[in-house]
Amino acid sequence: MIRVDGWQTARQEQQLIEWFGHVPDFLITLAADYCAQCSDAEFCAPKFTKDGMPRLALRGHDVEKFIGAVMRAIPDAVNPAQKIA
Incomplete structure (x- = not known):
């Protein structure tokens, strides 16, 4: 934000x-x-x-966008998706 x-x-x-x-x-x-x-x-x-807070969830698209941003910002970073497999 x-x-x-x-x-x-x-x-x-x-x-x-x-x-x-x-x-x-x-x-x-x-x-x-x-x-x-x-x-x-x-x-x-x-x-x-019930407390009035938003019920938030991560969707596949959100994770893909985040991984893409990390890979652009830190080219040497290990792709987290490779660790999941």
Whole structure:
């Protein structure tokens, strides 16, 4: 959610504090174009726990994107997918 660079992190934290009064534990960002065309059932698809926290899950696509980012950032890194096999 928050960028790594020092001044960008400080600016984003400042903006979140201005909006919400604190830096939230999580922030859900929705694509306006999707929200404009989806049904109520599709829009309400996210699930939450009894405590109000989002029920989060990792999907294969998320893992593939992460591995790709690591491999681009650290070319010498051992591909984690090879260790799983």
